[in-house]
Amino acid sequence: MKTVPTPNQTEGRLSPPRVIVIHSTEAPEGPLTAENVANYFAQPSTKASAHVTVDNNSEVRSVADEDTAWAAPGANSDGLQLELAGYARQSRKDWLDDYSLKMLQRAVYVVAAWCKKYSIPPRRLTRAQLRAGEKGLTSHADVTAVYKRSDHTDPGEGFPWDWFITALREELEGKPKTTATKVEEQTLELTDMVPVGEYYASLFRGEKYPLSFVLIASMAEAKLAKHEAASARQEIANLSAQIARVETLIREKETRPQSEASGAFNGPSGP
Numbered sequence: 282m283k284t285v286p287t288p289n290q291t292e293g294r295l296s297p298p299r300v301i302v303i304h305s306t307e308a309p310e311g312p313l314t315a316e317n318v319a320n321y322f323a324q325p326s327t328k329a330s331a332h333v334t335v336d337n338n339s340e341v342r343s344v345a346d347e348d349t350a351w352a353a354p355g356a357n358s359d360g361l362q363l364e365l366a367g368y369a370r371q372s373r374k375d376w377l378d379d380y381s382l383k384m385l386q387r388a389v390y391v392v393a394a395w396c397k398k399y400s401i402p403p404r405r406l407t408r409a410q411l412r413a414g415e416k417g418l419t420s421h422a423d424v425t426a427v428y429k430r431s432d433h434t435d436p437g438e439g440f441p442w443d444w445f446i447t448a449l450r451e452e453l454e455g456k457p458k459t460t461a462t463k464v465e466e467q468t469l470e471l472t473d474m475v476p477v478g479e480y481y482a483s484l485f486r487g488e489k490y491p492l493s494f495v496l497i498a499s500m501a502e503a504k505l506a507k508h509e510a511a512s513a514r515q516e517i518a519n520l521s522a523q524i525a526r527v528e529t530l531i532r533e534k535e536t537r538p539q540s541e542a543s544g545a546f547n548g549p550s551g552p
C-alpha cells in the first residue's frame with residue numbers, strides 16, 4: 282500500500298481502535314482518486330485526514346493505524362477511518378457499478394485486515410450500539426447523529442451495507458464470494474440489452490445491417506466510460522463470439538428449405 286504522510290493527525294491514540302468509520306471522498310471517481318485525496322490530506326491547510334483512501338485500483342495510506350486521523354469528530358480517538366471513492370448522493374446502483382465494485386472489493390480487504398488486527402466483528406453497528414461503545418463498522422453519518430460534532434452524512438443512504446457486510450464476512454471466513462456475481466446481475470443495464478435485442482431482431486428479419494461493429498464498439502465504449510478497459514476487452518471478446526454463433530445459425534437457416542426454417546427460434550438470451 283502506498284503511503285502519503287500527512288501533518289493532519291495526532292500521534293498515538295487515546296483508546297484502541299473500536300470502530301471502522303466508512304466515508305465517501307466526495308471527489309470524482311477515477312483511477313487516481315485515492316492518490317488525489319491523499320495529496321489533499323497531505324496539505325497542512327486541509328486540517329483533515331483518514332487512515333486509508335480506496336479507489337478502483339489502489340489503496341493509499343495517510344495515517345498509521347496506531348495514530349489518530351482527523352475524520353469523524355466523536356469517533357476519531359478510537360476509530361479507523363476509511364475513505365471510499367464516491368459521493369454520498371450515489372444510489373445503490375451507483376455504488377454497485379463496475380468502478381465501485383472494484384473499489385469496494387479493495388475496501389473489503391482493508392476492513393478485513395483491520396477486523397482481524399483489532400478483533401472487530403464484521404457487523405454494522407446500530408446508533409445505540411455505537412453510543413454504547415460496542416465494536417463494529419459505522420458510517421460518518423451515524424457518528425454525526427450520535428456525537429453531534431459534525432454535519433457530514435457520508436457515505437449516504439444508497440451505500441450497499443448488505444453487500445459490504447456479506448463480502449466482508451465471506452472474506453474473513455475464507456468463503457467463496459457470492460457478492461460479485463450477485464451484483465453483476467443487478468447492475469446489468471437495460472440500455473445495454475436494447476442494442477443486443479435490436480441486433481438479433483434485425484438478423485431474424487433477414488436484414489443484413491453491418492451492426493456488429495457498431496454494437497461491439499458501443500458496448501465496449503460503455504464499459505470504457507466506467508473506467509473499465511479490461512471489461513471493454515472482455516465485452517468485445519464475448520460479443521464477437523456471440524455474433525459469430527448467430528451468424529453461423531443464419532447461414533444454416535439460409536441453406537435450409539423455407540418450411541423447416543420457419544420454425545420458432547429462441548435466440549440467445551443476450552450477454
Ligand SMILES: [Zn+2]
Binds near residue numbers: 421
Ligand atoms: Zn466523512
